[in-house]
Amino acid sequence: MTAEFLTGLADNLAGAIAFGWVVVGLFFFKFWHHTRDRFFLWFALSFWMEAVNRIFITISSGDESDPLFYGIRVISYGLILLAIWQKNQPLRRRDRDRP
Template identity: 50%
Template sequence: MMVNALLSGAIVLAALVAALFFLRFWRQTRDRFFLYFAVAFVLEALHRLLWALAPQSEADAPQYYLIRLASYGLILLAIIGKNRAPPR
């Protein structure tokens, strides 16, 4: 159990560091792509934190996966928006 908490903490920290990098790139370029990725990584960190703190019986509850779905949806939205043709 202690190893899982340690690994979850490391994943939360890594996701927050990635979010800070994307946030820095967004501040330099003002490109929504980087903002969406930053928010997605914050949501991923939130998901991991809530999942690690949840009682073992609630770890597979759907609400934890809805956060992850929102995170992946933002990443998909960012990629689609970046690859769309610019308006004429």
């Protein structure tokens, strides 16, 4: 196997991973659209950020440990933690009265 073949294979796999993150983000966005629960919106944004991050890593042929790419990943995981934290907060009076 040549280095060119392996590079092309790695790029195709990165594209497939990014596509998977976009699809999962759309899945969560669909649930947000139906429920208007921010939990699903934060998850959708997180997965879309991961997809964009993967595309930029592939295009730039950069190292994943680059602080820019790592920082985007930390923010993405932070959105997931924010979603979980908000979901576990007690409901405000205005939200409890809603059907």
